[in-house]
Amino acid sequence: MTALVNPGLAAELDRADEFNADACMNCGVCSAICPMGVDVAVRKLFRYVLLGMEEQVRAQTEAVFSCLLCKMCEENCPAGVHIAENVRTLRHHIVRTTFGLGEG
Amino acid sequence: MPLPTGEVIGILGDNLRLRKSVLPLPTKVATKWTEGLGLPRGGQTVVYTGLMYQLIPYIEGLVKAQIKMGDSWMARYTGLGRRVNRMVNVSSFMARPSAEERARYDQVPINVVHLLRKAGVEFGALYEDDLYSGALAYDLGLDEVVAEHAKRVHAVFKKYGVKTVITIDPHTTTMLRSVYPKILKGYDVEVRSYLEVLAEKGAGANGAKAAGTGAEVVLHDSCVFARYEGVVDEPRELLAAAGVAVRDPQNTGRQTWCCGGPVESLYPIKAAANAANRVAELRAAGTECVTMCPMCYVNLSNAAGSTMRFKDISEYLREAYAS
Numbered sequence: 001m002t003a004l005v006n007p008g009l010a011a012e013l014d015r016a017d018e019f020n021a022d023a024c025m026n027c028g029v030c031s032a033i034c035p036m037g038v039d040v041a042v043r044k045l046f047r048y049v050l051l052g053m054e055e056q057v058r059a060q061t062e063a064v065f066s067c068l069l070c071k072m073c074e075e076n077c078p079a080g081v082h083i084a085e086n087v088r089t090l091r092h093h094i095v096r097t098t099f100g101l102g103e104g
Numbered sequence: 105m106p107l108p109t110g111e112v113i114g115i116l117g118d119n120l121r122l123r124k125s126v127l128p129l130p131t132k133v134a135t136k137w138t139e140g141l142g143l144p145r146g147g148q149t150v151v152y153t154g155l156m157y158q159l160i161p162y163i164e165g166l167v168k169a170q171i172k173m174g175d176s177w178m179a180r181y182t183g184l185g186r187r188v189n190r191m192v193n194v195s196s197f198m199a200r201p202s203a204e205e206r207a208r209y210d211q212v213p214i215n216v217v218h219l220l221r222k223a224g225v226e227f228g229a230l231y232e233d234d235l236y237s238g239a240l241a242y243d244l245g246l247d248e249v250v251a252e253h254a255k256r257v258h259a260v261f262k263k264y265g266v267k268t269v270i271t272i273d274p275h276t277t278t279m280l281r282s283v284y285p286k287i288l289k290g291y292d293v294e295v296r297s298y299l300e301v302l303a304e305k306g307a308g309a310n311g312a313k314a315a316g317t318g319a320e321v322v323l324h325d326s327c328v329f330a331r332y333e334g335v336v337d338e339p340r341e342l343l344a345a346a347g348v349a350v351r352d353p354q355n356t357g358r359q360t361w362c363c364g365g366p367v368e369s370l371y372p373i374k375a376a377a378n379a380a381n382r383v384a385e386l387r388a389a390g391t392e393c394v395t396m397c398p399m400c401y402v403n404l405s406n407a408a409g410s411t412m413r414f415k416d417i418s419e420y421l422r423e424a425y426a427s
Contacts, residue, residue, distance in 0.1 A: 035362050035378050065109055065370050068378070069243055070327040070362035091245030099110035101117055102248045 005052040012093075013049060019089050021046035023081045030073035030083060036066055042073065042083055045090065057090065058098055064090050109370055116369065117246045118190050120253055125155060125236035126369075127162050128193055134158050135231050137210035141217050146264030147228035151217060151298070154237040154276030157209040160398045164406075165199025167372045209398060215418035216272050216298045218426040223305045227270060233260045237279035243366060251287050258288050268294040270301055272418075274328035274335070274397050282332065297329070299396065302421070303338035306345070319420060320349040322390040324382070324404065325360035326397040339396055339417055346424035353389040361385060364407075365399030379407035387412055394420060 006012075013019045024046045031041055045064065048056040057064075067087045074083040096102040116126040134155055143151075220227060235257050238250040257280075261269070271277040274297070281295035323343070329335035336357045343350050355361040364378030383404055386393050393408075395401040396417045405414040 035364075035381070036367075036374065061109060062371075065113075065244070066367055066374060068327070068362045068364065068366045070366065071331040072327070072359070072362065075331050075358055088243065088245055091243075092247050093245075095110075095113060095245040099113060101110065101114050102246060 004055060006054045007052045009052045009054055009057075010049050013089050015089070018082055018085050020080075020082050021049050021086055023079045025079050027078060029076050029078065030081075033072055033076055035070065035072060036068060042067070042087060046081075046086065049090070058094060061094055061098065064094060107370075112370055113244050113246065116244065117241055117249045119193075120236070120238060120241045120246070121249050122190065123193060124253065124256065125159070126238075126240050127159055127166060127199070129155060129158060129162065131232045133206065134234070136206065137213045138229055138231060141214065141229075143217065144228040145231060146266065147226075148265060149225070149227040149268040149270065150230055150264070150266050151213070151220065151227050152230065152269045152271050152276065152280070153213050153234050154239070154271065154273065154279070155234065156236075156239075156273040156276055157212045157398045158206070159236070160209050160402050161201035161205040162199040163369070164205075164402060165201055167368055169199065212398070212416050212418050213272055215416075215422040215426075216270075219302060219418065219421055220270065220298060222426040223302055225270070225301060225305065228264075230260060230264060230266075233264070235260060237276045239275040239279050240369060242279065242283060244370075247287075250283075254284050254288050258284070258291055258293075261293050266293060268296065270296055270298050272298055274326045274333065275399070277335075278328050278332045297333070297335055297338075299329075299335060299338040299342065299417070303341050318347060319392065320351065320390065321392045321394045321415075321420070322351050322353050322386050323356070324353070324363070324386060324393055324395050324400055325357055326395070326400055327360055327362045329396060330358050330360050339394075342421055343394070343417070346421055348394075348420050348424070350394075351389045353385045355385060363397075363400040363403040365397075365403045368399075368403065375403060376407060379403040383408045383412065 010019070010021065024043060026043050028043065031043060045057060045060055064087060069084045069088060071084045074081065077083060092102070119126050119128055237257065238253045242250045269280055271280060277295060277297045280293065284291050323339065325336060340350055361382045362378065363382055364375035368375040392413045393404065394417050395404065395414055401414055401416055408414065
């Protein structure tokens with residue numbers, strides 16, 4: 001398997017110093033507690049971003065948009081990851097780069 | 105099968121950009137709740153609906169149509185539908201709730217007006233200028249569209265000299281209070297939920313005494329109120345003072361379980377499955393449930409069918425204080 005890597009992806013997403021996927025320590029509390037179940041593995045998504053694996057992020061579009069943004073995971077995250085805002089930021093990225101939307 | 109995600113988001117974004125709401129409502133429908141209340145237009149303090157309660161019966165109609173379309177040949181033409189929708193408001197043909205359904209949701213802002221008056225709060229309303237906040241579009245990542253729309257809402261507040269906005273639902277509250285300050289320059293409007301205003305003043309201010317409803321309810325916290333805005337104690341204090349016995353379900357307060365509503369516009373089947381799980385938790389604690397968000401109300405009551413009864417918190421409070 002080959003993967004095109006965009007090493008600047010995490011920096012591109014960090015528009016307002018709020019995208020802190022690098023704080024995630026992959027403990028899995030978010031996955032265990034997510035009301036939507038394993039469909040939305042935010043830990044995995046954040047790893048893809050940190051590794052610059054943009055295609056893999058796009059391939060998870062339904063997972064990204066299935067998140068409820070309910071912050072149940074964030075409330076219980078021991079690492080203080082801004083999970084909901086990180087996911088929303090990924091949505092903004094997909095909306096612009098995959099759907100070609102987002103002009104005001 | 106769900107409709108294509110990008111096209112649905114595109115339609116919602118186009119509607120907000122072109123028609124000031126993800127699902128445009130006729131002005132007569134949006135302002136129907138104000139009839140007969142004698143609310144002054146504008147003022148330093150206004151009650152603000154952000155159209156959330158008025159929109160729900162239309163969103164429900166649209167979601168039902170989406171589910172039908174997703175399972176039919178029409179799903180393939182969603183992109184064409186989006187192009188047509190830019191010229192003609194297609195969504196308005198897809199959802200036509202009855203007057204009775206609309207009246208049920210209009211009752212909430214009416215209750216809030218009576219409660220605030222009873223507590224001695226002076227305020228006006230913005231009528232046709234009471235605009236949608238952009239909540240759903242923001243959640244979907246349409247940041248540029250929302251930034252432009254927020255400027256319109258801000259311009260309305262400036263036009264009327266509004267200093268304090270009293271909101272009704274959690275989604276409008278968090279947009280106006282926590283999101284707008286990040287995306288608008290010079291935005292200094294104070295935003296408070298009516299539950300916070302009533303809790304601070306005491307719903308029984310001005311000598312109003314609770315009638316003592318004697319109700320026993322399970323309380324479903326809204327994720328947005330509880331975890332985004334920290335509104336957890338206020339509804340409990342108000343209900344207790346109104347003589348309503350509150351039971352907490354499993355997963356409550358800041359650990360509340362989402363109703364599923366936030367994904368309904370894209371994946372209605374997933375939203376319904378999540379709502380069914382939450383209903384099971386609520387039902388284990390009682391048969392009558394109080395909600396404080398229109399999305400929670402509609403998702404949970406749809407999932408519960410006849411097995412549980414749902415009421416908005418404003419109904420209990422009005423019954424106790426302002427009936």
